[in-house]
Amino acid sequence: WHIFGPDIQFGVSENFGLGVMTSWLGAPIIGTAKYSIPFNENTSLALGLLVGTDTWYGTGFAMALPYAAFTIGDRIVNLTFSAGYGVLGFKEEIYNFNTGRSSKKRVSQGRMLISFAGMFKAGKKVSIVFDSFIVPGGKKYQTTEFYEVYQFNPNTGFDEYVETRERNVTKKREGFALILPGLRFQTDPHKAFQFGFAGVFAGGEAVPIPVPMIQFFQKL
Template structure:
């Protein structure tokens, strides 16, 4: 009866999420004395008060560069900065670029069509695409190509601070075990935004191989919070309960606290330390959880 415990903690745990990216709704731009952020096509950002704009250019008063003239054709995005986007020192705190992803699980935040990214983990690579509004597809595997897991997720915006996602993971054992199959349909409820949020998710993982099949109920709690302009605290976990286990010894899980640090060119590095729970015991894992994000 331990087959599906091992299969699920490896195949569902390591590949327990598909990730999508998105952007918050943009406010309507005007020329009132409010702070705005302007992002150019080359990736530059200018934060300050808009002094003047016309059909050709925008004049913005920034704190660090003084007055800057930006041609309209160079503007990729511009929106008003809200009060919650500024810290106590008056510095702008940007959104978490990879806010829909923790360490191994995803959440219900939406994505934007055309967004995509790759994630390199110690155990293998992932790639995820926003193929339509609120809908994404992804592909995950290990460095030896076992297993290969596909993902799909659709999200629903319930309110400004509440989102819900429905998704599934499905894969097989690839070249080493083509008869091995695994699936995990799930739901995710997320409270918060792209700067800080907490997520509650649950699903049912199923695995089958060589005439044997098994399943387990899975649930998780994940959270993220911006600590500064380029740093975020990340927490992730998941637990699953063996069917008909009949005792607490049928509960297995993992908890992972860590930190994500953003670099240049829409990339990020995250690291954390995990602990495993099983058969009534909690065991720390000496190997860190490492991941490298890169937007495409």
């Protein structure tokens, strides 16, 4: 588990596992499935799926992320490259300035996701770990924007509101990256403690997340 909630993984068979992760509030809940295909002692391919929902939040959030991961190395020193395509669905509230009413519309978005992760031994019981989630920039899309029209009134000397209009605009979804470096302390063969920080790269800027990423691992 980590500071945000529990993460439980089950080994159904030698190469197939199922799991579930959530927050301490029970929302969202994400189920996981992964099937591993070992090529030899140091290389393997994994095919996986993440499916989630917001449960009791009522936002209409739902997601699905099928992915493939290629790993080189063993349990002590390894490097993994992953790629998948995630789809998000949620309810978006749209306000109509002309009618003064708002309505909820079901919206879905799909983006590609890639990841580089690794672990390297730094001492007898300490390892350097690294994880990342990279979302490349998306394609251009059309959307509707509302804007207010003002007109100068020579009698008052001020701009006065006339009406609200709408227009179609073209936008592009920006990419971003979440970087997660840390240290893992192997207290015994069945327990480990991991500590690190995270940073977000978006819009040409790097923004650190001022919350430590703390995780505890327990093998049953």
